Amino acid sequence: xxxxxxxxxxxxxxxxxxxxxxxxxxxxxxxxxxxxxxxxxxxxxxxxxxxxxxxxxxxxxxxxxxxxxxxxxxxxxxxxxxxxxxxxxxxxxxxxxxxxxxxxxxxxxxxxxxxxxxxxxxxxxxxxxxxxxxxxxxxxxxxxxxxxxxxxxxxxxxxxxxxxxxxxxxxxxxxxxxxxxxxxxxxxxxxxxxxxxxxxxxxxxxxxxxxxxxxxxxxxxxxxxxxxxxxxxxxxxxxxxxxxxxxxxxxxxxxxxxxxxxxxxxxxxxxxxxxxxxx
Numbered sequence: 001x002x003x004x005x006x007x008x009x010x011x012x013x014x015x016x017x018x019x020x021x022x023x024x025x026x027x028x029x030x031x032x033x034x035x036x037x038x039x040x041x042x043x044x045x046x047x048x049x050x051x052x053x054x055x056x057x058x059x060x061x062x063x064x065x066x067x068x069x070x071x072x073x074x075x076x077x078x079x080x081x082x083x084x085x086x087x088x089x090x091x092x093x094x095x096x097x098x099x100x101x102x103x104x105x106x107x108x109x110x111x112x113x114x115x116x117x118x119x120x121x122x123x124x125x126x127x128x129x130x131x132x133x134x135x136x137x138x139x140x141x142x143x144x145x146x147x148x149x150x151x152x153x154x155x156x157x158x159x160x161x162x163x164x165x166x167x168x169x170x171x172x173x174x175x176x177x178x179x180x181x182x183x184x185x186x187x188x189x190x191x192x193x194x195x196x197x198x199x200x201x202x203x204x205x206x207x208x209x210x211x212x213x214x215x216x217x218x219x220x221x222x223x224x225x226x227x228x229x230x231x232x233x234x235x236x237x238x239x240x241x242x243x244x245x246x247x248x249x250x251x252x253x254x255x256x257x258x259x260x261x262x263x264x265x266x267x268x269x270x271x272x273x274x275x276x277x278x279x
Contacts, residue, residue, distance in 0.1 A: 019119075019120045019123060019124050020124050022120050022124075023120055023121055023124035023125065024124075026120075026121060027066075027067070027125075030063060030067065031067055034063055034067070035198075035201050036068075036201065037064045037067070037068040037198075037201055037202060037203055038068075038201065038202050038203070039068055039069060039070060039202075039203045039205065040202055040203065040204045040205065041204055041205035041206065042070055042205060044192055044205045044206060044207055044208060045070075045071075045152070045192055045205060045208075046190045046192075046208055048187065048190070049147040049148075049152075049181065049185075049187060049189055049190075050147075050152050050153075050189065050190045050191070050192055050208065051152070051153045051154075051155060051174075051177060051178075051189060051190070051191050051192070052065075052069070052073070052152055052153070052154045052155070052191075052192045052194050052205070053154075053155050053156075053157060053170075053174075053191050053192065053193060053194060053228045054154070054155075054156055054193065054194030054195060054196055054203075054232065055156065055158060055166065055167050055194075055195060055196055055232060055247065056156040056158050056196075056247045057196040057197075057198055057245040057246075057247075058245050058247075060196055060198040060245055061156050061196045062075060062077065062156070064196055064198075064203050065154045065156075065203075066125055066126065068203065069154065069203070071151075071152060072149075072150060072151040072152070073126060073151055073152040073153070073154055074126045074127065074128050074143070074146050074151055074152075074153055074154070075125075075126060075127055075128070075153075075154040075155075075156070076127070076128050076129075076130045076139070076143075076153065076154065076155045076156070076157075076174070077122055077125075077127040077128070077129060077130065078090060078094070078129075078130060079129030079130050079131040079135065079139070080131075081118045081119075081122045082118075082119060082122045082123050082127070082129045083119065084115050084116065084119050087111065087114065087115035087118045087119065088108075088111040088112045088115055089111075091111045091114060091115075091118065092107060092108055092111040094249075095107075095111075095249065096108075096110070096111070096249075098249050098250075128142050128143055128146070128153070136173075140176065140177055140180050143177055144177070144180060144181050144184055144185075147181065147189075148184075148185065153177070154194075155174050157170045157171045157172070157174050158170060158171075158247040159171050159247075160247065160248055162248075163229060164233055164260075165244060165256040165257070165258070165260065166195075166232060166233045166236040166237070166244055166256075166258065167229055167232055167233060167247070168246070168247040168248065169229075170225045170228065170229055172221050172222070172224075172225040175191075175211075175220070175221045175224050175225060176221075177189065178191075178211035178220070178224070179211075179213075179217055182211065182213045188210050188211045188212065188213055189210070189211045190208040190209065190210045190211070191208060191209050191210075191211070191224055191227075191228060192205055192206065192207075192208045193205070193206040193207070193208075193209075193227075193228045193231035193232045193235065194206070194232070195232045195235045195236050196245075197236065197239060197242060197244075197258075198245050199242045199243050199245070200239065200240070200242055204235050204239070206231045206232070206234075206235050207231065209223075209224055209227045209228070209231075211224065236258045237258055237259060237260055239258060241257060241258065241259055242257070242258055243255050243256070243257060243258075244256050244257065244258050
């Protein structure tokens with residue numbers, strides 16, 4: 001081992017140690033400040049390997065999963081948030097591109113300011129990076145390895161296409177993990193629906209659906225994705241009246257309610273404030 005390689009090794013260890021210390025401080029204060037979340041329905045988590053699939057609810061979903069979800073688990077997160085050079089473009093586009101033109105410059109600067117903090121948090125938390133290029137192979141490989149070691153995988157697969165007043169459409173490519181896991185282990189994965197309700201201070205887990213290795217995979221992918229969206233919707237609508245925290249970056253005044261009968265068809269974001277005033 002050369003002197004240079006030893007210096008790099010020590011520098012890397014020191015960097016990772018500092019990151020972990022900073023992350024633990026941030027995590028501690030988030031747990032102090034953020035309202036406690038109860039996880040309801042843990043009896044629905046199967047004993048074997050499982051993928052937990054839920055709504056994003058802005059930052060509430062990832063925070064609730066990181067701090068309050070029971071057992072060993074890893075959450076899929078946007079891989080760009082784990083790399084210093086990729087954070088600014090991704091965070092600006094995903095979080096703040098809808099802001100008024102006269103203030104966009106501030107959020108563009110902010111996207112660079114948060115980059116080191118983002119790298120610290122997402123590389124220290126129990127996260128697995130997700131990518132939309134060839135690096136996705138790494139995501140699946142790491143996820144399968146974690147499940148073989150007894151962990152659960154949490155995926156929040158919404159994207160900005162409306163489905164109903166509870167969830168946006170799911171990007172269903174994540175279901176490929178069931179085929180790959182079966183090919184690797186011979187075990188059929190279960191997918192557990194999860195609804196995060198920040199205003200109720202709860203996360204709800206529903207009945208799982210199991211991958212059928214004998215069925216055509218294209219049909220299975222559609223069946224599982226639709227089951228998960230339907231179950232999350234049914235769970236949410238069965239709960240007391242509350243404001244849903246949606247996936248799209250929209251003003252809070254436009255957040256929907258969980259009860260279907262307060263909305264016209266086809267569904268549009270019309271806001272909960274005026275609906276609540278009607279009650």
